[in-house]
Amino acid sequence: MSGSDGASGTAAVDPDVRIPDPAPRHTPLWTVLSAWLLRVERWLQSRGGPRLRRNLWQLWGLVAVGGILLLVGPVINPPLTxxxxxxxxxxxxxxxxxxxxxxxxxxxxxxxxxxxxxxxxxxxxxxxxxxxxxxxxxxxxxxxxxxxxxxxxxxxxxxxxxxxxxxxxxxxxxxxxxxxxxxxxxxxxxxxxxxxxxxxxxxxxxxxxxxxxxxxxxxxxxxxxxxxxxxxxxxxxxxxxxxxxxxxxxxxxxxxxxxxxxxxxxxxxxxxxxxxxxxxxxxxxxxxxxxxxxxxxxxxxxxxxPQSWIFWVQTFGPVLPMLVLAATLLLSFAARAVAWGDARGRPWYLAQSEPPEGVTPRTAAHLLRSPATMELAERLKDAAISGTKQQAKRQARLLAAAGAAKRAGRLGDRHRALRRYLTGPERAGQVREGLRRVPKGFVRDWFIAAPIALTILQWGIVRQLSHQAVLAVVWWPLAFVALSTVFAAIVLAIALTARPLTRKGALVKQHLLGIRVFAERTQLLDRATLRDRLLPYAVLGAPPRATGRRVAALLAPEITMPAAAADRASRADGSRAGFLTGPRIAVRVLAVLLVVGAIVAVNVLPASSLEPETPRSYTGDIPGSTLVTIAAAEFDAQLTRSGGDGARLRVTERLGVDFSNEGAVPGQVVREWPAVVDGQDLGLSVDRVTVDGEDAPFTTEHEDGRLLLRTTFDDVRTGLHDVVIQTTATRPAVATSVGGRDVDRVSWVALLDGWSNSVPWDDDSPPEPFRLSFTADDELLDDAVDAGWTPAEAGAWRPAATEGGAGRSTATLDLAPDDDGRWSLDVRGDDLGVVLDLPAGTVAGADAGAASWARTAALAPGLFTVVLAGIAVLGSVIGALGSARRRAPKPGLLRDAVRWLTPSALAAAVILGIWTLNGVAGDDPFGDLVLGGLIAGVVAVIAWYGVVMWARPRA
Missing domain, CATH: 2.60.40.1730 (tricorn interacting facor f3 domain)
Structure with missing residues (x-):
């Protein structure tokens, strides 16, 4: 074989023509880890041979069996039900x-x-x-x-x-x-x-x-x-x-x-x-x-x-298999880089003008690890052996070579080129010919057995602990399983695919590198003929896109077909070979993004619902709020002008709060108000909270467009106390549309929907009357389009002029329970407060664009669901019509759109549809869900038939 390491011919080489080929410099970490692996390998080999290897395999088998028992067997020490x-x-x-x-x-x-x-x-x-x-x-x-x-x-x-x-x-x-x-x-x-x-x-x-x-x-x-x-x-x-x-x-x-x-x-x-x-x-x-x-x-x-050692075992013990896999991953990288590294040839190589003997271009591509140009080298060799008498065959092979040159290195060809590279017989042929070797030994056994056994064990541990209380804050079961699986897959891939070069293979690789140098020095790709035996090897290892363009220019004069026809033939050959154009790649990416986007939307965006969420202040999940009762309440709101055309709404709540001493947490006062309406921030803040005239500690938080107030008493209070809460809204008006007319709406909510059932009181002592008062400047009331209490059952707006002629008017509403403790006015179906509609532009700061965007965002999930369902139905119809054809459709954008967008649009529509249906109010939500499921099922059947049958080649 040319380039062998014989003694003759090497000493006489002029040092000036030698091309240095220095050994790779490994990182200190890889060097240390690899040296440790080699020492372990030698130590194990000195302690036993095949018998020890069988015993180690059995040990890992027992670990895997233990993991399987933990994964599918009974739960160990389950919590008492x-x-x-x-x-x-x-x-x-x-x-x-x-x-x-x-x-x-x-x-x-x-x-x-x-x-x-x-x-x-x-x-x-x-x-x-x-x-x-x-x-x-x-x-x-x-x-x-x-x-x-x-x-x-x-x-x-x-x-x-x-x-x-x-x-x-x-x-x-x-x-x-x-x-x-x-x-x-x-x-x-x-x-x-x-x-x-x-x-x-x-x-x-x-x-x-x-x-x-x-x-x-x-x-x-x-x-x-x-x-x-x-x-x-x-x-x-x-x-x-x-x-x-x-x-x-x-x-x-x-x-x-x-x-x-x-x-x-x-x-x-x-x-x-x-x-x-x-x-x-x-x-x-x-x-x-x-x-x-x-x-x-x-x-x-x-x-x-300090934390005890058992604490650390409990905390990190469940993830010990994952940690061992992480260490194994590092060791496998070190083994692949150093211990299983390629053998060295000469410390130098020469420029070569002849191809290596007995090495095909495909094998050379594997030696140089050049999948992108492997097909081009193969096509060039086929074109070179075509005789001039076989003109039609020669032109076909020239066209195939030109198509391969145009596709080389392009994104749409990467997957196909890599698949041909990995599945070719040359991978095994290199080992048979002694160009590469398969690593063997105890370390490789570990890299194969440990990932499988430890991953199963990690799954089993997570399954067992999912039934127990959380041992530590750092506990993400899904992440542990996912990381363990990923680590194991990488380690297995390294152990099973490692094929380092032998000395013989390293010399052949240096010969191929010499061809590359010779081609660069002589500009072979610009002047060579197709009969040059060096040409298929010269394209290997070089930048694929630039090499493809140079080879295409070299082939163009040899093709007798018109350029337009040759281009069409090249495109058809690429489609048959599986080449993906930019639009076809975009279709696949869009199909994946539709499903991923739907999953992200339902997990990140607020719940799609036509009804507001139950206020947190009513759910009882705030510590200290469950046994605190409101016995009396007076709400006083004052709307005034501020800063020219602006407005300010100040509210004072005077509450008689009864604190119980039965709770495990000191009683806390919890109140909640709308802070964002139609996408517009009201600028709501809490100014002061007092209890029996003394300032009280409190905290506020914004969530789902509401402002939540919670006191933070650290001492225990019992009995009835006077609580005063003062709030201010600096932008109380929002832009909206009522009956086709744009208005600036001031909406004051004293009590959120559900208050009559959620604000408790002592059954033996019914609450005192609740009173609401709303005061506004007359200049605002004179221009009002509409004004009144909410809900409408609360009665008409009846303002009364304030004393002293201050140019302000006040409306009041009294609510009192009857002898049975029931409120005289049933307002459970809406918020309790005041709505004042003013002509558009009356109050500065109202944002009509934000209101439109909020309405659009509220309708977006339903609209996207309809659009995606329409895409799925359209793709299904096209697929069903296409399946009736006698011939299978040609690869292209239309077929990819049907095969990829139809199922992905269907999956995204089902995800968004279920998410949307869950928030739809109706007399029979179950019926709506069943109806939606039936429609999705019919579309799924049609989609499956169209996609599978249309893509199936017919005889």
Whole structure:
């Protein structure tokens, strides 16, 4: 073979004509990782051969089997469901019962400021007759909120006699087992003493949102399978800690969805320098009940320990397979770059004027990794061997070569060229001829087996943990599975496709590089003839687009067909070969973007609905808002001129608010108003909030076009309090159209829709009348197009001139409940407030364009759905008509539009259609959904028939 590494002929080469071919410089990371892999490979080979490899494969097989069991098998340690809890409650006599459970917690701090808690539990246990289990078990937590509790000093006495305790340790709990040595019956006193460390942790206060040092503890521990008839809990803390309490502590007892709690006050019998809190309950608690006490301290009051090692295991253990795969990915890159790198030829090579012996252009393309010009080299070789007597065949081959030259390197040819490159027999032929080799060894086995086994294991772990509580904030199951799968696919691709050059292959590659240099020096592509045997090899490795243009110019004089006909023939050949023009690529990209855009739209845009969303202030999901009732309310709105033609709306709300002491979070006042109407910002802000005349802390947030106010009281308030809220809207008017006439509308909403059902009050004490008043300058009222209360059932607008002739008028509306607690006016179907329509241009700042855009945006989902459905139907009809033809359609833009846009438009229309139908109000939403589903189904059937049958070649 030309270019072999024989001794003869190399020493006589003039150094001046040598072309340096330096070895590749690898990054230090790849070099270090690859060296480590090579050492591991040598070490494993020294320890065993095929038997060790089989054992390692079996090990990875066991890992994969374990992952499969986690993925499709039963859930390990599933959380108790409501049925499980009720079943165990019915079997309460199967174990001993706690007639009383008394827990005494002595909380102190050590020299470092860390929390230390001494616990004494006194349990009056009743053992039924014929009880099968003679042991007594108590489960203590050893990990809590990332801290190691380190239970110590554990002693157990039964009826005053000290007992031996068997300790069964698990990852996050310690099970204490006491065997008294005899069958117990009747009543016995069990006393358990132990010490816990670092019970407090840093958390955000539910009432204020500020960080606090929270001591929140479940008295019964991780697992109390006994019923408790009476509970008595006492917590003693130092005076200096009590001084740093954010609010008074709280004690609670709950089981499933049933629970009760109370705010705690200091006990009078506490030791000097200490403060004691206690709570009791005479309500029987079934097994697995929860008895908690909560003490929030100011941030920094308690020194927090570092996170325990179990916390880090719990946090990152579930993603350990993904982390191992990430490390394997780095190692595979290093192996491909260095350990599995190409062998070296000479440190230099020469310009070559002859093709390598026994190497076809296709094989040469694989050696140079040049898929873009492989077809061009193949076509040039075919054109070169055509005889002059076979003129028709020669012209056909010339046209094929010219078409390949025009397509070389273009975007529309990349996928086809890469497919031909990867599926050609030359990939395997290089290995048979000794030009490339297949890496073997333990490392490659690892790169093949580990991705498969670890990915299955990662899927299984995520499936198991999806049934459990979230262990850490960093928990994205879908991302973990996706990343693991991607890492595994890349590692497998590297391990299975790595084919580094051998010494022989490296020398042939240098010969081919020499041809490239010779072609550049001699301008071979500009002066060569088609019979030049070097021409097919010269186009390899060079820039494909520029090379294609030069070869096309070289071929043009040889083609006798007219240029226009040759161009048409070249295009037809490209279409048959699978070449994609710009419009055909655009069709495919558009088809993908339609589906992706529909998915993004339904997840990012506000929910498509013809009815407004239920206000958050009415849903009860804001901490502290559920048990706060409004007993009386007066709303006073004043519309005045500001800054010339501008306007300002000031509202004062005087509320009589009743705070309950039954909530687990201090009661909070929550109010909500529209802040954006028809796409126009009202400039609404809260100026001040007072309670009983004193300023109250509050926070506001904008969401879904509304402004939400929430107070942030950190102390517990009970009873009736006077709350005053002052708001200002600097742009109260919005541009809109009423009855075909453009107006500036001032819309004041005192209470959002649903208030009559969502603002609670005490049934024993019906609320006082609600009063609304609206005051405006007469100059605005004189030009008003329309004015009135909303809803219309509230009555007509009846302004009354204010005293003193101030040029202002006031309208009032009184709402009062009847003897049954029902409101005299049913306004549940709309917002309660005032609408004042003024001629367009009366108030500066109203944006008519924003209103039009808001209306268009509201209708856009439905319009897009109709347009996409129309595209799907049109494509289906074209496909159905085309399927009746005897011949298969020619590849082109029309066929691509039918094959790609029809199903993608259908999928996007179904996604947007379901999203839109979910927000449509009607008497029978289910019927609308079924109708939409039937229409989509019919379109889908037609689309499938048209796309598949029309694209199917017919005999």
């Amino acid at each position: 409501l049925d499980d809890l009720t079943d165990e409650a019915s079997d309460v006599t199967d174990t001993w019962i706690a007639r009383s459970f008394s827990a005494d917690y002595g909380v102190t701090t050590d020299e470092d400021g860390r929390l230390v808690t001494d616990v004494e539990e006194r349990i009056d246990a009743f053992f039924p007759k014929d009880l099968d289990d003679r042991t007594i078990e108590r489960v203590l937590a050893t990990e809590y909120q990332g801290h190691a509790l380190d239970p110590s000093g554990i002693t157990v006495t039964l009826d005053g006699v000290k007992q031996d305790v068997d300790r069964e340790r698990a990852a996050v709990f310690l099970r204490l087992v006491v065997d008294p040595g005899e069958q117990l019956t009747g009543d016995h006193e069990l006393v358990i003493r132990y010490r816990l460390s670092d019970l407090a942790y840093v958390d955000a206060d539910a009432a204020t949102g500020r960080p606090v040092d929270l001591l929140r503890w479940d008295v019964f521990g991780p697992d109390l399978q006994q019923a408790v008839a009476k509970l008595d809990v006492r917590v003693t803390i130092p005076q200096e800690l009590d001084d740093r309490l954010v609010r008074q502590p709280r004690g609670s007892l709950a089981w499933t969805l049933v629970g009760a709690g109370q705010w705690l006050t200091p006990e009078p019998d506490a030791p000097p320098g200490e403060v004691a809190y206690a709570f009791t309950s005479d309500d029987a608690a079934p097994p697995h009940a929860q008895a908690r006490f909560t003490m929030p301290f100011e941030a920094g009051s308690i020194t927090m320990p």
